Amino acid sequence: MIINNDHIQDSNRNKLEEHSESFDFLANKLSKKGHNISNIVSKLSEFQVAIPSWALGAGGTRFGRFSFYGEPSNLEQKIEDVGILHSLTQTAGAVSLHIPWDIPSDYKAIKEKADALHIKFDAVNSNTFQDQTDAKESYKYGSLSNISSAVREQAIQHNLDVINIGNKLGSKCLTVWLADGSCFPGQNNFQTAFQNTQDSLKDIYKGLPNDWSMLIEYKPYEPNFYSTVIQDWGASLMLANGCGDKAYTLVDLGHHLPNSNIEQIVAILQLKGKLGGFHFNDSKYGDDDLTVGSIKPYALFLIFNELVYGMQNNPQNPDLAWMIDASHNVKDPLEDLIQSLEAIQEAYAKALLIDQEALKAAQANNDVVKCQEILQGAYRTDVRPLLEKARLNTGGAISPIDSYRRLDVRGQLIKERGKNTIATGL
Amino acid sequence: MIINNDHIQDSNRNKLEEHSESFDFLANKLSKKGHNISNIVSKLSEFQVAIPSWALGAGGTRFGRFSFYGEPSNLEQKIEDVGILHSLTQTAGAVSLHIPWDIPSDYKAIKEKADALHIKFDAVNSNTFQDQTDAKESYKYGSLSNISSAVREQAIQHNLDVINIGNKLGSKCLTVWLADGSCFPGQNNFQTAFQNTQDSLKDIYKGLPNDWSMLIEYKPYEPNFYSTVIQDWGASLMLANGCGDKAYTLVDLGHHLPNSNIEQIVAILQLKGKLGGFHFNDSKYGDDDLTVGSIKPYALFLIFNELVYGMQNNPQNPDLAWMIDASHNVKDPLEDLIQSLEAIQEAYAKALLIDQEALKAAQANNDVVKCQEILQGAYRTDVRPLLEKARLNTGGAISPIDSYRRLDVRGQLIKERGKNTIATGL
Amino acid sequence: MIINNDHIQDSNRNKLEEHSESFDFLANKLSKKGHNISNIVSKLSEFQVAIPSWALGAGGTRFGRFSFYGEPSNLEQKIEDVGILHSLTQTAGAVSLHIPWDIPSDYKAIKEKADALHIKFDAVNSNTFQDQTDAKESYKYGSLSNISSAVREQAIQHNLDVINIGNKLGSKCLTVWLADGSCFPGQNNFQTAFQNTQDSLKDIYKGLPNDWSMLIEYKPYEPNFYSTVIQDWGASLMLANGCGDKAYTLVDLGHHLPNSNIEQIVAILQLKGKLGGFHFNDSKYGDDDLTVGSIKPYALFLIFNELVYGMQNNPQNPDLAWMIDASHNVKDPLEDLIQSLEAIQEAYAKALLIDQEALKAAQANNDVVKCQEILQGAYRTDVRPLLEKARLNTGGAISPIDSYRRLDVRGQLIKERGKNTIATGL
Amino acid sequence: MIINNDHIQDSNRNKLEEHSESFDFLANKLSKKGHNISNIVSKLSEFQVAIPSWALGAGGTRFGRFSFYGEPSNLEQKIEDVGILHSLTQTAGAVSLHIPWDIPSDYKAIKEKADALHIKFDAVNSNTFQDQTDAKESYKYGSLSNISSAVREQAIQHNLDVINIGNKLGSKCLTVWLADGSCFPGQNNFQTAFQNTQDSLKDIYKGLPNDWSMLIEYKPYEPNFYSTVIQDWGASLMLANGCGDKAYTLVDLGHHLPNSNIEQIVAILQLKGKLGGFHFNDSKYGDDDLTVGSIKPYALFLIFNELVYGMQNNPQNPDLAWMIDASHNVKDPLEDLIQSLEAIQEAYAKALLIDQEALKAAQANNDVVKCQEILQGAYRTDVRPLLEKARLNTGGAISPIDSYRRLDVRGQLIKERGKNTIATGL
Numbered sequence A, B, C, D: 001m002i003i004n005n006d007h008i009q010d011s012n013r014n015k016l017e018e019h020s021e022s023f024d025f026l027a028n029k030l031s032k033k034g035h036n037i038s039n040i041v042s043k044l045s046e047f048q049v050a051i052p053s054w055a056l057g058a059g060g061t062r063f064g065r066f067s068f069y070g071e072p073s074n075l076e077q078k079i080e081d082v083g084i085l086h087s088l089t090q091t092a093g094a095v096s097l098h099i100p101w102d103i104p105s106d107y108k109a110i111k112e113k114a115d116a117l118h119i120k121f122d123a124v125n126s127n128t129f130q131d132q133t134d135a136k137e138s139y140k141y142g143s144l145s146n147i148s149s150a151v152r153e154q155a156i157q158h159n160l161d162v163i164n165i166g167n168k169l170g171s172k173c174l175t176v177w178l179a180d181g182s183c184f185p186g187q188n189n190f191q192t193a194f195q196n197t198q199d200s201l202k203d204i205y206k207g208l209p210n211d212w213s214m215l216i217e218y219k220p221y222e223p224n225f226y227s228t229v230i231q232d233w234g235a236s237l238m239l240a241n242g243c244g245d246k247a248y249t250l251v252d253l254g255h256h257l258p259n260s261n262i263e264q265i266v267a268i269l270q271l272k273g274k275l276g277g278f279h280f281n282d283s284k285y286g287d288d289d290l291t292v293g294s295i296k297p298y299a300l301f302l303i304f305n306e307l308v309y310g311m312q313n314n315p316q317n318p319d320l321a322w323m324i325d326a327s328h329n330v331k332d333p334l335e336d337l338i339q340s341l342e343a344i345q346e347a348y349a350k351a352l353l354i355d356q357e358a359l360k361a362a363q364a365n366n367d368v369v370k371c372q373e374i375l376q377g378a379y380r381t382d383v384r385p386l387l388e389k390a391r392l393n394t395g396g397a398i399s400p401i402d403s404y405r406r407l408d409v410r411g412q413l414i415k416e417r418g419k420n421t422i423a424t425g426l
Helices: A005-032 A037-046 A075-089 A107-116 A149-169 A190-206 A233-243 A262-271 A297-313 A333-352 A356-364 A368-380 A384-393 A400-406 A409-417 B005-032 B037-046 B075-089 B107-116 B149-169 B190-206 B233-243 B262-271 B297-313 B333-352 B356-364 B368-380 B384-393 B400-406 B409-417 C005-032 C037-046 C075-089 C107-116 C149-169 C190-206 C233-243 C262-271 C297-313 C333-352 C356-364 C368-380 C384-393 C400-406 C409-417 D005-032 D037-046 D075-089 D107-116 D149-169 D190-206 D233-243 D262-271 D297-313 D333-352 D356-364 D368-380 D384-393 D400-406 D409-417
Strands: A050-052 A094-096 A173-176 A213-217 A247-252 A275-280 A321-324 B050-052 B094-096 B173-176 B213-217 B247-252 B275-280 B321-324 C050-052 C094-096 C173-176 C213-217 C247-252 C275-280 C321-324 D050-052 D094-096 D173-176 D213-217 D247-252 D275-280 D321-324
Touching: A005 A037, A005 A075, A005 A384, A005 A400, A005 B005, A037 A333, A037 A384, A050 A075, A050 A321, A075 A094, A075 A107, A075 A333, A075 A400, A075 A409, A107 A149, A149 A173, A149 A190, A173 A190, A173 A275, A190 A213, A190 A233, A190 D262, A190 D297, A213 A233, A213 A275, A233 A247, A233 A262, A233 D233, A247 A262, A262 A275, A262 A297, A262 D190, A275 A297, A297 A333, A297 A368, A297 B297, A297 D190, A321 A333, A333 A368, A333 A384, A333 A400, A333 B368, A356 A368, A368 B333, A400 A409, B005 B037, B005 B075, B005 B384, B005 B400, B037 B333, B037 B384, B050 B075, B050 B321, B075 B094, B075 B107, B075 B333, B075 B400, B075 B409, B107 B149, B149 B173, B149 B190, B173 B190, B173 B275, B190 B213, B190 B233, B190 C262, B190 C297, B213 B233, B213 B275, B233 B247, B233 B262, B233 C233, B247 B262, B262 B275, B262 B297, B262 C190, B275 B297, B297 B333, B297 B368, B297 C190, B321 B333, B333 B368, B333 B384, B333 B400, B356 B368, B400 B409, C005 C037, C005 C075, C005 C384, C005 C400, C005 D005, C037 C333, C037 C384, C050 C075, C050 C321, C075 C094, C075 C107, C075 C333, C075 C400, C075 C409, C107 C149, C149 C173, C149 C190, C173 C190, C173 C275, C190 C213, C190 C233, C213 C233, C213 C275, C233 C247, C233 C262, C247 C262, C262 C275, C262 C297, C275 C297, C297 C333, C297 C368, C297 D297, C321 C333, C333 C368, C333 C384, C333 C400, C333 D368, C356 C368, C368 D333, C400 C409, D005 D037, D005 D075, D005 D384, D005 D400, D037 D333, D037 D384, D050 D075, D050 D321, D075 D094, D075 D107, D075 D333, D075 D400, D075 D409, D107 D149, D149 D173, D149 D190, D173 D190, D173 D275, D190 D213, D190 D233, D213 D233, D213 D275, D233 D247, D233 D262, D247 D262, D262 D275, D262 D297, D275 D297, D297 D333, D297 D368, D321 D333, D333 D368, D333 D384, D333 D400, D356 D368, D400 D409
Parallel strands: A050 A094, A173 A213, A213 A247, A247 A275, A275 A321, B050 B094, B173 B213, B213 B247, B247 B275, B275 B321, C050 C094, C173 C213, C213 C247, C247 C275, C275 C321, D050 D094, D173 D213, D213 D247, D247 D275, D275 D321
Antiparallel strands: none
């Protein structure tokens, strides 16, 4: 199913007036306070977040999975789904493939399909946390960190293969997430496992094209429950530094111990020029992979405050690879992703409203009350009209969720695909 | 220092126009969607939160305390400070006394002072977590739970004395927070400590006037670091049930283990008619006692969603005793409290905007996406104009913080009181 | 495969001498201090823990599952596996069935098989967290708490069926664990969900035979990630009280928020006569379902201290249903269970060595140092000889792990069952 | 009060026989398994842990402090207290001073006193988290990270002064713990605060004598409750690397987020040659500063497993500065420290019993069950006879707690010092 511009314009019609009134009122009010509204709206339009190919079907837990109708059953359909999201939101102009779940059979056809939908190929993701049916070696006890060199070599070669696949599609970035670790004290030697991981990453790094970057993800636990080799940003950064200038740390919001101050991690990595990518989701307990902004929207805003600051003040840090990394156990995956995209744009817009000069001045005076007023002043602003405007300007829907439902997208997909398709992935 | 109406009107002048525009635009928009704005504004005006007498001076940690100039040095001055807060915000019309820090020397004078400032005496708080200089028995190893009956009796008598003091002032409620517990495994017998606590509370309950209620607070840890006798709502409720109909559970936002779902606790207690009081603050790590809404404003909104639901649907539950229970280590205590009051009103206003009928319908259909849209729709609304209106209607400041600074309240207090006064309390 | 007594005696032979020396030395030493060793050894022999039928195959996470060879592929083989465990350890004399994974096709044959292996049928477990292929209604949005009465009725009927099945096998206990809850704020109404759960449980309770008990399990999160209807012991106890005298709370060690003081919960539940069952496992982060005692053995000891105290002092509390509830992702499930059984016995033995009279006296004096010395004195004792003796006395192996390996049990099972069997379960 | 050898020998007398029997039995058993007992006992004797000067009086919380009789009221008395500990345990042969609480008035006299008691001067600690009465600048909003260069310079100079004081006493190490951070979002700029801290540390580093090292401590929160500048090992290591070869990370057991895997941090820091020091304590909730080993003794053992591994395999890492950093709210501080020293020795002894070769072999085979058996085998051994032997060999007490009580040390101290002395410190 492809959503064309006419459909969207139709679905916008009954919301235009209210949008205009709200936007005008807000723009006027903010302009008076010195904000450059068209600049903010442009930035919102330009901000594009990749959709991971595995997030288009129903997710699940170890206790089971409840199916969802009309799931995409192949890569083409996944890209179609991203196309739908992008048409509606105009902020999902990229897909992030997961290998081996999404190896194209016909590269040219896939690229043409993506081009037609204005979808780029962002970071490619390797998978060494599951065994493939034809695999020689098992990752049960680790991949890049494995005590066995044969396993490590298989995992290294897989990552090189992933680079090769990504290269054919125009991707410029490899994301490495390792499940490696241990479930019990003593199961592995921390130093050996870390050293093996460093050596394996270096071997992959050697195969990285010059214009690529390598993003190293960290996570404290799950699926290993005693230790994880790359447990936190400190370990990730150490490994990235060990590889070279094109290796960076990737932050996934859900991959932290309880109460972590993630915005501070983000700030320090940018200061050092080593923040390479960002995975969005939300959580209350662990790596819950919930809709972005559904649990802790203020924390997301504070993180965007740091990201905006870094984008403006840290030329030493590269452009970031943005991706949603959520799982959809009880919602229509496309609706869930629309809500996530909206929450990201909201946090970004509010962060753009922070008066950085006033904040700096208040900090210089240790006027803590004023600092809080400035942040909360931006956060309390209802920025939805700005988001609507940014979408309207680029052909998207005023309310993507409403349009999605009005156009009965899921109904169409079920008609096309049936009820029992299953998307590859978790 | 007393802030009179003229001062406030003066300080409002330059904000009136912007307020009117914003309020009219918002009221119009919300009215179209079916909201009764004057009703909401009235509810905001009526919502009053008690200020604890110990929160008007600088707080501290075990690592030290940095002083603040112009602190109130006696009960009269504390009530003056609450009067200032109430004049500006019109939502702080009560004070919650802590005994023995705030025993009036002249009850009549104190009552008159409070009356003049429109301040009521809300819950009175006992203190059995510190030793008083003239005390016979020490609370080092517990108070109501102590293995020694002499200590327990002293603690019971203290609570009865507190009731007596409160009674003279018009208070109708006793709040019992126990630090009792243990720092090391084996230090006390859990069953004995619990049973002693139950028996002691029953003795206090016997002394409770008929029109009073007793609120039992819980907390998982600090100042005891292995166990606390009343560790969670389950323990508090068990003890309240053991006392009788006038005993209730009190929820303090900071008194929970990491990741607790507090809103669910609030809901279930209201369902059972056993939520008696509420202490507001915010935290990232433990019982941090930070400004309300400064860290997790969405969680506060979700809690207010339950409170509003309970106020509308649970006649079995009494009116609640609302209090701020924060500590002020780096901010002017009065400014900090103004920010807390604002955050409480904001969360309340947003909760009042939730379309309960639509939510119920979406829940009936398991339309999870819609449920989230409804909650976020309310939350994303910028309700500041409603808060301003509620304050204006009752003679308060459009922006209490701005007025506080414009009127140089702290400067006046320092002039009156000097720099080296120290408020009794923590 | 069945392990007979001769096999075990053979495997014990080379360990007998060392065991005797160690046991004699320890028994002599402890006897001098006033311990009744034969009494302790008897208690250890009598302590039997149920093995859940779903724990005999490889476990997994949402990221995948690595298979294990020789898994039992039907109920008969599962009971055989429990028989092997019991032969070696003499402390696994019961099995806990999970319905619908383990519905017997021939009740008589199953009972005879179990009898022959000295295995009893302990608590039966219902499953309303997954959809069965032929189910009319889906549990995607809850079971006993579901907004739809049709779903609730299906779930109630399932529990009644489970009781019926258990009854035919001699079980006397139903364990209800609900995954019910929500993934997002607003998804369900806390009060309605709780009330529905209470009503449903009452309906099940009505079908409970007079000599049965119903155990209500609680868990803060997973597989739902915003709220769980029965989130903690307070909620479970409230529901149990709402049902009646035969309903109890069941504590699973892994089902708590970070830093919970579980031993205190255990103590208070026993004081109230409402602790009905116990699920053993261990964890570092969440409900990790690791081998008992592998992460926090001292916490397990402290819990056993309370359990022993309760068994001796709380006649109001019933005998408990003990079960291991762990998952085996990287170990041979049978070896993992042997290690769990050993850790349970170790904690129990050490708890039995606590001098309760001396502890009581030290507590009466607030001699915190002494209290700690008493607990640590018991804990630091190497009780392995007592465990060996208890097993020897009842025909078990001195070292079950060594015997298991020496007898090549897994090799035999693979020969019998093949490599690709898969046990029903998670 | 000074405990001489005769006192200790006397107090040992009635325990000698039991000790000998137990030691002989254990030594014989372990020797048969290949352990070199005299080597292990020697290592235990050589292991010395510094006592911080501030830990000899009663601790407290922000809710209050309960006094303890006979506290040392000056530096001489503090060193006497360490002397008492060392006489009894023979493992507390060092003191760690905190400036400005413990500035000697007569360096020569203090050194002679310490020499006479066989006490060395270990790391010196600076204090920039409290304001001193005569200070020009306040640390309320930070010290080395402060936005004001005047404050930073005062804090730098203080650290240089501390080095100077330490140098006169023979110390070779400066420990820097910063409370710097923020209580509210926006209060400071993360990047600026970090950069200021780095620059300040470099200035201190320049003043470090060549044979000194600088230890940089980290902590996630408290006394700041939103962010801490040096929040984790990653930040500490980055700062240490920025300073130079003599700068190292210091790990304090209580300074971690919930569920942190500390042993892995320890291992990786040793691999990189950057673990400089270690502060022992225990905790259940936060930085509880409880007696070492009183809550999670198995975690302590796992940490010692890594420390022992590092001492044997990481020549790139320096010798560590060991210190107890606990607070004593409900115990006699000296008894508390004795229990801590015992727990440290116990964990060390058990770690020395791990069969590293067997463990390595099991890890190579991914024999997870065997790895666990090896660790638990060591941990379950009752090593108390080895600790007793190590103390006996060097003139210490078989049971330091028993001797302390038998000799009525506290009674003597109260006689000498009175009841109302207060030790400087927290």
